[in-house]
Amino acid sequence: MGKLRFASVWMGGCSGCHMSFLDLDEWLFDLAEAVEVVYSPVADIKTFPENVDVTLVEGAIANQDHLELIHTIRKNSRLVVSFGDCAVTGNVTAMRNPLGGADVVLDRAYQDAQLLRPQVPHDDGIVPPLIDRVLPVHAVIPVDLYIPGCPPPAKRIRAVLQALIEGKPPEMIGREMLKFG
Amino acid sequence: MPRTLTINGQEISARSDQTILEAARDARIPIPVLCHLDGLTDVGACRMCLVEVAGSNKLLPACTTRVQEGMEVRTDTERLRAYRRQIIELLFAERNHVCAVCVANGHCELQNLGIEVGMEHVRYDYLFPKLGVDLSHERFGMDHNRCILCTRCVRACDQLEGAHTIDVMGRGAKSLIIHDMNVPWGESITCTSCGKCVMACPTGALFKQGSTVAEMVHDAEKLAFLKAARERKVWNV
Numbered sequence: 343m344g345k346l347r348f349a350s351v352w353m354g355g356c357s358g359c360h361m362s363f364l365d366l367d368e369w370l371f372d373l374a375e376a377v378e379v380v381y382s383p384v385a386d387i388k389t390f391p392e393n394v395d396v397t398l399v400e401g402a403i404a405n406q407d408h409l410e411l412i413h414t415i416r417k418n419s420r421l422v423v424s425f426g427d428c429a430v431t432g433n434v435t436a437m438r439n440p441l442g443g444a445d446v447v448l449d450r451a452y453q454d455a456q457l458l459r460p461q462v463p464h465d466d467g468i469v470p471p472l473i474d475r476v477l478p479v480h481a482v483i484p485v486d487l488y489i490p491g492c493p494p495p496a497k498r499i500r501a502v503l504q505a506l507i508e509g510k511p512p513e514m515i516g517r518e519m520l521k522f523g
Numbered sequence: 524m525p526r527t528l529t530i531n532g533q534e535i536s537a538r539s540d541q542t543i544l545e546a547a548r549d550a551r552i553p554i555p556v557l558c559h560l561d562g563l564t565d566v567g568a569c570r571m572c573l574v575e576v577a578g579s580n581k582l583l584p585a586c587t588t589r590v591q592e593g594m595e596v597r598t599d600t601e602r603l604r605a606y607r608r609q610i611i612e613l614l615f616a617e618r619n620h621v622c623a624v625c626v627a628n629g630h631c632e633l634q635n636l637g638i639e640v641g642m643e644h645v646r647y648d649y650l651f652p653k654l655g656v657d658l659s660h661e662r663f664g665m666d667h668n669r670c671i672l673c674t675r676c677v678r679a680c681d682q683l684e685g686a687h688t689i690d691v692m693g694r695g696a697k698s699l700i701i702h703d704m705n706v707p708w709g710e711s712i713t714c715t716s717c718g719k720c721v722m723a724c725p726t727g728a729l730f731k732q733g734s735t736v737a738e739m740v741h742d743a744e745k746l747a748f749l750k751a752a753r754e755r756k757v758w759n760v
């Protein structure tokens with residue numbers, strides 16, 4: 343078997359899942375042997391490629407850009423993995439949902455808290471518009487695997503990637519693999 | 524009169540006044556529970572302990588079903604496992620459980636059960652209700668976002684403290700835990716600030732003020748000790 347075509351994406355999350363990914367330390371060298379990184383926030387690749395084997399998605403679907411990209415990801419990936427609690431549950435990113443639509447938080451951030459010329463950024467194509475309700479990834483597209491955790495500990499990420507490299511389904515059982523938070 | 528029954532094919536004997544849960548525990552057969560707490564009466568609210576009983580097409584809660592002679596009980600079938608996971612997922616979907624920023628993270632019975640039933644995601648739409656946090660009590664806090672309406676606090680306050688400060692208002696998913704006639708906790712005239720409700724709570728809904736994320740340890744076992752000590756009038760250990 344050739345190298346796995348591997349992608350990771352950063353949606354509505356804090357990048358903590360990717361930081362935890364970097365915590366894999368020297369195992370990253372082994373990973374680099376086994377996969378070809380075709381898209382990632384740590385690589386300068388502009389468009390999401392075709393024929394991806396595994397895509398880790400960090401973060402919830404929170405704005406228009408996420409919403410568009412996630413469909414491309416699904417179309418072009420064999421396995422889509424919800425990577426971390428924001429992708430799996432909405433988590434902290436979704437804490438704005440009980441407050442109401444997007445305007446409530448935009449007003450709070452850009453109007454209420456500003457003294458000088460408060461205004462919500464509105465120029466087209468500069469800031470992607472927030473969608474009214476933050477959604478976990480599987481609420482938008484079918485997801486194949488879930489790695490809970492905020493962030494998922496490096497050991498958990500490694501166990502999943504190791505299994506995928508060996509072509510096996512990872513065993514998501516017990517506290518080590520399943521604890522949220 | 525002792526009763527003889529089988530649980531998962533294993534023959535056991537139990538006292539006639541025992542529930543299936545008690546009999547199973549005596550025989551070291553685990554049945555998951557959430558609204559049950561040793562030392563409090565059982566109400567069969569959470570349905571985690573549902574079991575199959577031969578001859579009944581209904582699933583029965585082990586905590587409120589008495590043993591009977593010749594009963595054949597199953598506690599761990601495919602169907603029960605599927606329902607248990609479903610119950611846990613629905614509890615997560617109903618309120619706002621953000622474990623990452625929860626005082627009870629790592630010390631939470633709901634979280635533990637999620638792990639036990641193999642929940643890696645929730646299949647249902649999250650409701651994201653708008654709920655409040657009551658910090659009016661000088662020592663404790665109540666976060667309705669984390670409440671699963673198990674009523675363990677209601678029973679602890681009533682049955683162990685005798686204050687009956689806490690009750691439930693409303694119906695179904697819209698139910699809310701209230702203090703006295705729905706006043707802020709800190710204004711309750713019946714609360715003795717004993718903290719038994721906080722000990723009883725399985726989640727991050729009731730907490731000691733000042734606990735940071737992952738710090739809130741509940742001492743639920745102490746309540747069973749208190750009850751037993753009171754009944755047997757032994758206080759020195």
Ligand code: SF4
Nearest residue numbers: 620622625631726727
């Ligand atoms: S109560 Fe338990 S399940 Fe809910 S957010 Fe807190 S830790 Fe998570």
Ligand code: SF4
Nearest residue numbers: 680714715717718720
């Ligand atoms: S602190 Fe004690 S008296 Fe007050 S509500 Fe809780 S259990 Fe009841």
Ligand code: SF4
Nearest residue numbers: 670671673674676724
């Ligand atoms: S506050 Fe805690 S103990 Fe009381 S009903 Fe809610 S979850 Fe149960």
